[in-house]
Amino acid sequence: MQTLQAENELVHPGSFSCPGCGLTMAYRHVLKALGRNTVVVTTAGCGSVVAGYYPMTSIKVPFFHCSFGTAASTAAGLRAGLDMMGKENTQVLAWAGDGGTFDIGLQSLSGAAERNDNILYVCYDNEAYMNTGVQRSSATPPGTWTTTTPGEAPEDRLKKDIVGIMAAHGVPYIATACTSFPEDLRKKVRRARAIPGFRFLHVLAPCPTGWMYAASETVHIGRLAVSTRTFPLFEILDGETTRLSPMPDKVPVTDYLKAQRRFRTLNEEEVRRIQEDVDRRWSRLSSAGRRKEE
Amino acid sequence: MKTLMTGNEAAAMGARMSRPQVIAAYPITPQTSIAEKLAGYTARKEIEARYIKVESETSAMAACIGGSLSGARVFTATSSQGLALMHELLHWAAGARLPVVLVNVNRSMAAPWSLGVDHNDTLSQRDTGCLQIYCETAQEVLDTVPMAYALAEKALLPVLICMDGFLLSHYTEPVDLPNQEDVDRFLPRRRADYRMDPNRPFTFGGGVSAEVLYGLRRRMQQDMDAAPALWEKINRRFRKIFARSLPAVETHGMEGSDLALVTNGTMAGTVKAYLRDRGAEKGVGLVKMRFFRPFPTESLRKVLEGCRAAVVVDRDLSPGGGGIFAQEVRAALHGTGPGIPVVSVIGGLGGVDVTPDHLDRLVTDLRSRRELPFETLWMEV
């Protein structure tokens, strides 16, 4: 822990987040790995609010709060401008929630990815529109309670495969990561930093407020997301080569679902179907990962 | 050097000579040839810029915002539906006080589809905080671009340069092409005091208290209020180098006339043709409005002083409200001395023809009335 408190701390105390907020942890690790020569564009959402209110900010690098749907294109313009101003070495980070990425920002994201704009795009995924008070997004997993998928009709669609969509763009670097595995997250950010072109990180950021668990459980919940393979950790290089990251041994998905009250309405049959879906996706992913290792 | 150019070629040339560093544009009729020309200039390295081939106008303006935040000079162009798609981003650009320059080739808003010109696209952006300047000729378009940068970068507000689709964008006119060295002298590189620079970190656009927001909006209004004087100064500098100027409000044949035809864009050219042939005998003059935002209230009051009536010909319509320029002119004249009645006339929507004959019938009709009409008149097609 000592080393993490070094002077290159770029997210300072006094953020506006809830206690135990996963996205703020993720943010701290990402900026730490990127370093001071970084500029950030953030969409509307918790990520924008946690930065603080004028005249205070907890973020120590240049920061622009952009419109909800335009993280990638704003970042692309910033990149172009910085290049023209002789600042080619400055990293441009687009930091957006699942709503800002999977939904309203998907077009702008696809445009920047297809053009291979030289930016790092990080989607912090808390699996709903949290800032507006927990409404479903296309990243919300099946069986979830949100205010727009209430108890009578919980979310019934599978989570959108955003990584698959990004892989189809053939971008040089894609990785998934989770706040509960900070070394892995920082390693991936450092890897991404060294690669020119469009880089995409999908970071699971547990949210005690929306997922309904105790604030002290964030790290535990994130670990379960990974160990159940609900959110496996891996990288995709050039849209083709899949490389699995180190993960704890696999445990049943109920351990993860039971720990959060947002899944409280699930019955046994629904849990079984979720397990099947996780198994199917995991077997596809692990065989792709293995093919690479051979 | 005199040369022949369409309005769109003039816009692209004006942009090129202003040396933008980031260009982001998306094609739409009748703007497309501006986007194409600039892509060619950039590809052939005739300008040193990054051209981002965005996937939509939303992203075009977002990229301009990002580019502008770096301290670079940015350019984009669009039309009608494209401008409407940018609407949210225009508020962002203005609110973040970014000197983006945008050329909009005016075209009707769908539905139904129409490629013809009217000004509802730009006038719908009235309250975004962007300045609006309307052009009549290709020369004006070319000159307005560097002047708009000079204004935008001083006022720290975006500028929309508006030109009539097809009537100006696609017709060829003689244009006096400035020297690049002269333009460089007139418009040096942008110097941004506040930009996204890791050596001097700032936060832009974050949450503020109600009091701070209120103060910022008030500052915006003050800077808008100061823009006409700034424009005059820019005009004086421009005239010294190029022997031309583009005042916010311009008059023709107003001496000895008691009726003013107030209009903007290419419609001003039609009025000029009418005045040339029949103006004096009819006692009519032209008030051509270049500025719409900020609204040039003071200049307008001055040039209309002593007029019996201001006849505002609007190539736009606020359904349920009437002519948009007419409403604004009425508001601007309200409370001046004995009061000048404003007659509101709608004409030219969708690019429908308005000829000197139409204007003559309008003037004859008004002259024949004992009382000036308050209701909106529609020019016959």
Ligand SMILES: Cc1ncc(C[n+]2csc(CCOP(=O)(O)OP(=O)(O)O)c2C)c(N)n1
């Ligand atoms: C164009 C637009 N539509 C809607 C909103 C309202 N809004 C603000 S944040 C938000 C949800 C953000 O969700 P996400 O991107 O997942 O971020 P989170 O709040 O979960 O961190 C919405 C709907 C907005 N700011 N702009």
Ligand code: SF4
């Ligand atoms: S609602 Fe969730 S994501 Fe938003 S600040 Fe609170 S814990 Fe963080």
Ligand SMILES: [Mg+2]
């Ligand atoms: Mg979210």
